[in-house]
Amino acid sequence: MEIKNILSTNDKKDLFDVYSERSEDVNTFLHSSPSFLIKKGIYIIIGLVLCLVAMSWWIRYPEIIVAKARLSSANSEKVIIARKSGKVNRLYFSHLDQVGQGDVLAHIESVASPTAVNLIKAQLDTITKLLASGDYRDVLQYFDKYNNIEFIGGLGELQASFQTFMQVFLEFKDFIGKGYYQQKRKMLTQDLVILKHLSRNLAVQENLIEKDIALNNKTFESKLSLLKDKVLSPEEVRAEESKFINKQLSLPQIKSSLLLNEARINDKTKEIYELDIALTTQKSLFIQAVQSMRSEVEKWEYLYLLKAPINGRLAYASFFEEQQEFVAGQKIFYVEPQNGPKFIEMILAQYNFGKVKVGQKVLFKVDAYPYQQYGKIEGEITYVSNVATDSGYLAKVSLTNGLKTSFGYSVQYKSGLSLTGEIIAENSRLLEKIARLFPSRQ
Structure with missing residues (x-):
């Protein structure tokens, strides 16, 4: 107010003329109309922020818990060992032959x-x-x-x-x-x-x-x-x-x-x-x-005759032939069952264990089959143990589509095949996850 009182109208005009003569840019700025971004920029920024908030509300981002697992079966492969030291007088079946329960193998x-x-x-x-x-x-x-x-x-x-x-x-x-x-x-x-x-x-x-x-x-x-x-x-x-x-x-x-x-x-x-x-x-x-x-x-048959405990396919534990010496306790055969429900045993670590629940979806990467080429196997948790072992907590996962991967490839069953499981523990909104980054002070 004091400056306005001091400066008269003529003085202001003289001052404006002075600045106009000294700065061409100022003169250009004063006589030009502002651009659209300058006029509406604040509204655009607010709109983008609102869109991002809305998207973070609608977009869901699952929380993944990674655990080691292995393939198993209700009728897992059976190991046949020599119970008496001595030579194998006769072999009755060859490698990969189909055998029936009770068949004499050697x-x-x-x-x-x-x-x-x-x-x-x-x-x-x-x-x-x-x-x-x-x-x-x-x-x-x-x-x-x-x-x-x-x-x-x-x-x-x-x-x-x-x-x-x-x-x-x-x-x-x-x-x-x-x-x-x-x-x-x-x-x-x-x-x-x-x-x-x-x-x-x-x-x-x-x-x-x-x-x-x-x-x-x-x-x-x-x-x-x-x-x-x-x-x-x-x-x-x-x-x-x-x-x-x-x-x-x-x-x-x-x-x-x-x-x-x-x-x-x-x-x-x-x-x-x-x-x-x-x-x-x-x-x-x-x-x-x-x-x-x-x-x-x-008792004699138990010691001297090696029999198939189940129906399945016979596999030699090593390369051998008749009249070869074996010692008591040595593995000689495996019998792989052809049928029986397959499932996956998974070991859960202490970290984030409380988020794992029965019914949750699990995606498995088979270590022997690169998931980028063969896809993943889908399963569902059916059991979680409450008792910890030396390795962690045991969980059982049923296979949703058997051993067929997401790319339609059927994985050949091998007992003990190692896998990496990705448990979808919580499919929450992105906004909720962002909010968790700012803990409450209460």
Whole structure:
């Protein structure tokens, strides 16, 4: 206000003329119209900022947790090791052949012949079925050539166990097969029938004697009445009393015969019971002998025969051939299952573990297949352990599309194939992530 008061209009005009004459740029600036950016620049900047804020609200950016993993299966590959040191006498399958559960893959050198052992096992299996159905007499037809020298010589490690089994089997065969049990039981049963028939006859005699005594008692009482009436003499009454006493003496005799016969019946019943007990004991001993022999055969097979534990494809653990030496515990074969659900085992570290939850999506990069060329495998977390191991927390991931990658390539199953998992832990907005960079002071 003071400057305005000091400077008059003419003075201002003179001052403007001075500056105009001294600066051509100022003169140009004062007489030109400002550009569009200068007029609307502030509005454009505000609009861009608002667009960026809106985009950060709509755009979602997933949070990735990386973890190591490996491919596995419910029927993982089985390792077959040598349980006995020695040479491999024979290989029954070649590398990459299909094998079935229980197939014999190889035979480790032994004294016993596999043929002889298989013969014993087949007969023991049949005997076991017959014993289970109660057909004991049909068992007797087996092992009829047990004393064959060639057969005995092929048993090797099982010879002592087989001799013990045959001793029990022959006792059982003599007890059942030669009719000792049947004949003796038949005779005892017949004796028991006779004794019971005799008991019935003695009981009838006892009843008749008791009736006779009752009649004689009435007769004697009538004689005593006649004696009182002096119809009969004392001598006649005494003679009648003597007859009555003789009748009474026969009753204890018949009762003693009945008791003696009952004792004989009990003795015969006891003999039959003891005979049945002996048969039961023989059966029990034979069943135990069969089970013991089966156990010895299975033990021999466990040590000397290498069998496939599951159906699948056979793979040699190394390059070898027949008559090659192996030591106990050495890996010889692998059997890879062809079917069975596949899944991925993942190890989670402590960092960001709390963000991992069941149901979250996981993308896997297969180390053996570059993901830039083959793509990624998709899965979903189905289980997270609450107990930590030395490596971390174990998680199980099911495969959404099997082993097919995002590029449509099918990865060949290899047990233990290593992968790198990317867990999509949280698919939050970009604005939320930016806001987290500025922690609250509360």
